[in-house]
Amino acid sequence: MFNGARYDGILFDCDGVLVDSERITSRVWAGLLTNIGLPTTTEQSLATYLGNSMARCLEIVTEQLGHTPPDSLLTDFYAQVKVALASEVVAVDGIVEVLDALDAADVGYGVASNGEHEKMETTLGATGLLSRFEGRRFSAVDVARPKPAPDLFLHAAQQLGFAPSRTIVVEDSPLGVFGASTAGMTVIGYAELVSPERLMAAGAVHTVFNLRELLAFIR
Template identity: 40%
Template sequence: MQPGLVIFDCDGVLVDTERMVNASLAEIVSELGYPITGPECQRRFMGRTLENVKEMVEQLTGSKLSEDWPDQVRTRDLEVFKAGVPAIRGVSKVLDDLDARQVPYCVGSSGKYAKMRTTLGSSGLLPRLEGKLYSAEDCAQGKPAPDVFLLAAKSMGFAPESCVVIEDSLPGVQAAKAAGMAVFAFVEDPSCDREALARAGATLFEDMSELPALLFSKS
């Protein structure tokens, strides 16, 4: 059956930011006395809110971080993004295909609105998505809780079971499944834990050009 609504994660699905932000985060965490690489940060923290990451980093380092630590990281990320953020290769054609089929789509992200508008703006995708952005900033809990996807579905006027989520992180896949939604996991990045994503219930794909056929294979 044709999906009623397609909900895209933002980082790593629409815009190629994951390697950038995790390299920066690795520097921050390493400076706290816990040496870590960008790919390891990606495996540990990908898809989570920075508030959740703060708690995890405190456990790893044994240090109590300031309450504004997440905002400090966000400010540093915004500086990194000034160099330019590319769109994920092929994602514009996916949006073209959805437009041609008159299938609505939106974004459900752990990131705050300011970050989404910065990265999507830099990539050139924002005009297509403005007014259809939903953030865990407006939810009681971030991924892997289903809140942001349920918010997106309700706001766009669709029942959860009619929605399909496009994700690249384990917390994101878990959130989609908890929301009662089908989920496809984009695994182009070598840092993705493919086995964990599949075990969590996602259908995996490696290239954005594959997505339309997956979404509409039974239509």
């Protein structure tokens, strides 16, 4: 696909696509929500908050609690999740091979995440991927609206010189898939946590269960 010059490059989501962090962050978040009176399991946390910006997560918590959560919720989350990610996170299986293939084919790539830059630096640093995305990391804090709005994808593509219609995006959440699709990009859904049906319904044109399946699109 890339060798046929149909696409300029590829954008990856970070959490759940580059780094296996979703269950770690969901576990920490669930524990903190339970502590403030909103009993939540890790699986419930994944189902409710996957792919959302932190601002949206706080809105959901406020809706469910019926009042604003304590200020300590956010500070405790950032402190605890940083420690957990630094010691537990690993690269998603197959991503190093995919990045190696993109480098070998001279195909550009970047990361577009609803997570903050500091979080990306923690997770990508802990997994040895940070240097591969130097100057190619884009966060929702860089734009007016986070995913599911298309803003972040359009911003990342512009900065990297990719035409939206010639950009592939790999996403693992329906929110991210929808945002990239709305941006006019071709979306491949990584169905590790979410069913292929949900990702396709959000706008993915193809789904994979293992990132090594992406190699077929590169070679």
